[in-house]
Amino acid sequence: MQSVKVTCAILEDMCQAASNTFPHEFVSLVGSSHNSDLIDELIVIPAVQGESHAWVYSNTIPFDPKIRGSIHSHPSANNFPSQTDLESFRKLGMVHFIVSHPFSVDRVRAFDFEGNEVAIQAID
Ligand SMILES: [Zn+2]
Numbered sequence: 001m002q003s004v005k006v007t008c009a010i011l012e013d014m015c016q017a018a019s020n021t022f023p024h025e026f027v028s029l030v031g032s033s034h035n036s037d038l039i040d041e042l043i044v045i046p047a048v049q050g051e052s053h054a055w056v057y058s059n060t061i062p063f064d065p066k067i068r069g070s071i072h073s074h075p076s077a078n079n080f081p082s083q084t085d086l087e088s089f090r091k092l093g094m095v096h097f098i099v100s101h102p103f104s105v106d107r108v109r110a111f112d113f114e115g116n117e118v119a120i121q122a123i124d
Helices: 008-021 082-089
Strands: 004-005 026-030 041-043 067-074 095-100 106-111 117-123
Touching: 004 008, 004 082, 008 041, 008 067, 008 106, 008 117, 026 117, 067 082, 082 095, 106 117
Parallel strands: 004 117, 067 095
Antiparallel strands: 026 041, 026 067, 095 106
16 A cells, blocks of 8 residues: 545544544544445544543454544653554554654554555545
């Protein structure tokens, strides 16, 4: 995967949710509502928000064909996936976003399930 398409509205929602959850980590799944590769939906699972590195456990996720991956925030400025992140990425879909402090759109990065960075194409 070279790049991922995501709507500007969802990029802004990710940043907003990350700042609302700060200093805790925000975790959500991301989806595509039109059976395409365009990420245009956050699929929030309330139980996964909270303490640092609280992650979604794959056995709590209902099967949903819209799910493409995940988004989580890093309350620090570090925007590289941790070892825990990489283990979760492999279970949770093809594309994974990390937004780091201070949670502006230019702080969002995307990675494939192996942790390789992919370019973000923001779509209006
Ligand atoms: Zn992380």
